[in-house]
Every structure is written in C-alpha cells, then in structure tokens.
Amino acid sequence: MRVLITGGAGFIGSNLTRYFNDNAPDVEIRIIDDLSTGRLDNLDGLRAEFTEGSILDYELLSGLSEGVDSIVHLAAIGSVPRSVKAPRPTHAANITGTLNVLEAARERGVEHVVVASSSSVYGSNPSLPKSEFDWTRPMSPYGVSKHATEGYAIAYGFSYGMKTLAFRFFNVFGPGQPADHDYAAVIPKFLDAALSGRELIVHGDGLQSRDFTYVDTVCAAILEAVQRRVSSLDPINLAFGTNTTLLELIEQLELTLNSPLSVEHVDRRVGDVRASQSDGVRIREIFPNVQPLPLAEGLERTANWFKQKRGVL
Ligand code: NAD
Numbered sequence: 531m532r533v534l535i536t537g538g539a540g541f542i543g544s545n546l547t548r549y550f551n552d553n554a555p556d557v558e559i560r561i562i563d564d565l566s567t568g569r570l571d572n573l574d575g576l577r578a579e580f581t582e583g584s585i586l587d588y589e590l591l592s593g594l595s596e597g598v599d600s601i602v603h604l605a606a607i608g609s610v611p612r613s614v615k616a617p618r619p620t621h622a623a624n625i626t627g628t629l630n631v632l633e634a635a636r637e638r639g640v641e642h643v644v645v646a647s648s649s650s651v652y653g654s655n656p657s658l659p660k661s662e663f664d665w666t667r668p669m670s671p672y673g674v675s676k677h678a679t680e681g682y683a684i685a686y687g688f689s690y691g692m693k694t695l696a697f698r699f700f701n702v703f704g705p706g707q708p709a710d711h712d713y714a715a716v717i718p719k720f721l722d723a724a725l726s727g728r729e730l731i732v733h734g735d736g737l738q739s740r741d742f743t744y745v746d747t748v749c750a751a752i753l754e755a756v757q758r759r760v761s762s763l764d765p766i767n768l769a770f771g772t773n774t775t776l777l778e779l780i781e782q783l784e785l786t787l788n789s790p791l792s793v794e795h796v797d798r799r800v801g802d803v804r805a806s807q808s809d810g811v812r813i814r815e816i817f818p819n820v821q822p823l824p825l826a827e828g829l830e831r832t833a834n835w836f837k838q839k840r841g842v843l
Contacts, residue, residue, distance in 0.1 A: 532558040533756060534598045534640075536585050536631060537605030538578065539568030541707045542646070542699075542745060546602065547576045549749035554757065562594050563605065572706055585627040588634065595634040600642040600756045603631045603683075606675070609713035610650060613672035614800055624675030625682075632686045632694075642693040642759050644752060647680035648673070649700040649741070649769070649806045659741075659773070659809040662698070662765050669803065680765050693761035697751065700769035700808055704745030704828060705835030716776065717742070717829070720783055721836045724791050734798030736777040741769040741807045744828035750820045751813065760816065770822040771810030779825075786829045 533550065537543045538561030550557050559578040562585060573580060583590045585605050595601065606624045607613070613620035628645060635643050650673035651666045668674045680696035687694045701715070708714055709722035720730050751768055754760070774782075784791050813820070823831075837843035 531556065531599045532560060532597060534560045534562065534594055534601045535578075536562050536601065536603045537568060539563035539565060539570060539572050539580070540604060541572075541704075542702055542748060543568065543604045544572035544576070544706055545704060545745045546604070546749045546752055547573060547578050549746060549753060551577050553753060557756075560594055560598065562591060567608065567708070567711075585630050586622060588630050591630055592634040592637055595638040595640055598638070598640050600644065600759075601631060601635055601640055602752055602756065603628065603643060603645045606646065606679070608672070610670045610672045610802060611799055612713045613670050613675065617671035620671050620675050624672070625678040628679045628682050632682055632692070636686070636690055636692065642695075642756065642761065643683060643686070644695045644697065644755050645679050645683040647696045647698045647765055648676040649698055649767070649808070650803065651677045651680065651698065652806070653803060656804070658805055659771055659807040660767065661809050662767055662812055684763055684765070687761060687763050693759055695755055695761050696765040697755075697768040698765050698808075699748060700741040700743055700767065700806055702743050702745050702748050704832050707745075707832070709836075716740075716779070717832060718836070720780065721833055724783060724787055724789070725836055725840060725842070729792045729794040730780060732776055732793050732795050733802065734795070736780070736793070736795065737775050738802065739773045739775045739805045739807065741772050742774055742779070742825055742828070743769045744823040744831075747820065747822045751817050754817055754820060762816070764812075766812050766816060767808035767810070768813060769808035769810065770813065771808055772825065773805070773807040774825060782826060782829060783833075786826070786833050
C-alpha cells in the first residue's frame, strides 16, 4: 500500500509518518510539503519519499498522486491569528489547495482521501459539547478555509462517489510541535516558557477551554481510517470529549514539571472561540479501538521531548 501525506513534514504529518513506519511498516509513505512551516529534520530517521513543493503546483501534486492508494491531506496554513492577519494565503493554501488534492485524486483514481478539518468550523456556536450535526459558523478566515476543506471532501463523495473522510481535529498536541514562532499553539508555548523560566502568557481570563488530543491518538485514528478505507458523508470530530481550561492546563503542567509557574494575562485574541469540546460520540462509534491518551500522560511525553531537545533530560 502507498499513502501520500500532504504537509508530511509538519507537526502532525511527521508524527503520522513515524506512526505508519512503526505500526504499518509495509505502507510506503510519499510526502509533499513546501516547508513553509514544516521542517525536513522532523523526518530524520523516518522512511518516506519526500518531495519539496506546493499543493498549489497541480502538475507536481497530480504526478505524486499516481499509484497511491490513499491521500492524507494535512497541508495547510494553520493558525487562526495568521489567517486574520492575512486571509488570502490561507484561502489559497487551504481551499484551492484542497481542491487540487481532490482533483489530483480524481484524475489519478486514488481510492480514498482523508482531509484535516478543524473544530474552528463551529465558531460562534455556543453549545457544548459539539456534535457533528450542530450548526457551524466559523469566526475566522482559517475556520472558513477548514469548512471549505471538509465541504469539498464531502461533496466529492456525493458528486463522484469518491471515498472521502473529513476529520475535525481539536487542539492536537505532542512532541514535534513548534514553540518558536508567533503563531505557536498553546501547549508548546507554555512548555517553552516554563522551561525557559518565563511567564506563561494567557490571552483573556484563562477560562477558555479546549478538548486537547494527543497526537498519537490522532495518528491511530488516521492509520485505521486508511487501513479500513473508512469514508463518511458527514465529518467526524477527532476528539474524545474532554474540557480543559487554560488555567487547569497550567495546574496540570505544574504537576508535570513539578514546579510552580507564573502567569501573565493579556488581551483576548480576535477570532478565538471561548470553549471547544467534542461529544466524542461518532469517533467512538466508528473507531471503537482508538483509545485517547489521557492529558497528563500526553503532557508528560511532550514535556520530555521539549526537555530532550534542550539537552536537560
Ligand atoms: P503544521 O503547520 O505543522 O503542518 C502543516 C504542513 O503543511 C507544514 O509542514 C507546511 O509546511 C505544509 N504546507 C503548508 N502549505 C503548504 C502548501 N501549499 N503545499 C505543501 N505543503 C504545505 O500544522 P499541523 O498542526 O501539523 O496541522 C496539520 C493539519 O491539521 C492542518 O491542515 C491543520 O489545519 C489541521 N489542524 C491542526 C490542528 C492542531 O491542533 N495542530 C487542529 C485542527 C486542524
């Protein structure tokens, strides 16, 4: 079996490559990544055929889709604030890029496509926890782009009978997630600050909550989706129904690092949703074998990776 991972040099993509190498060693991995946020050294020691290039280069993408059984489409410009600052690049990479991936799959007869959507599609819907059948109202260009990503994947299922699957990821974290840029996610930012002895910056009151999902849990669901050719004409929330506020996350990090942490509160960020939690129902129904790693254990593994990187473990 051959799988093309778009965005395979990024945080989730490189963890997924490792996960495939370890758990399905017969699967050949092909990667396309423009290295805009991904890094080649994320793939050090992994078995994968890497091509540097953009999914906006249709000819290149189409060629790489030849002879592939599944595409896992992760390439995107992530981050809500980045999209608020510059919507056009997000639109191009995430919406036109997804259309290119689906067209390449259709042209080359790729049987199965998994795409990465996001909990950000729920946007201003206040209900909690979220089911896939709740209404969506994205609050940022990024949320809109992920809505289009899943919309296109599902429409290709209806229009062309393609086997497509749209996972809505909720705050994925784990080893390899970068902390060193303006748009870094909260867990790597907090760990980096804590291990450097800096204050943890909290936007707003810290009572905003998230359904944090450890990256290997996400990888386990994607691997199973590829192996079983799972497809769906509705999206699937890839999260298990936890609800952790940033203040609770900080308390947990104090336990993980065995040290008190100081916090600075700054203005809340435009486009950020207040609470994000899946009901975890469909994922458990369709992937009963995928067991989420508890937050404390995931933080421990992530903190160890950060410490190793700094040479303090
Ligand atoms: P990431 O930025 O580490 O990975 C994205 C990868 O795509 C990077 O390697 C980047 O270089 C590559 N890329 C960007 N534009 C490209 C283009 N035009 N052509 C080729 N490659 C391109 O982010 P991630 O956290 O690994 O996210 C992976 C996917 O999951 C994204 O689609 C993201 O929107 C989605 N997602 C992630 C989270 C999360 O919590 N990390 C939550 C919801 C959704």
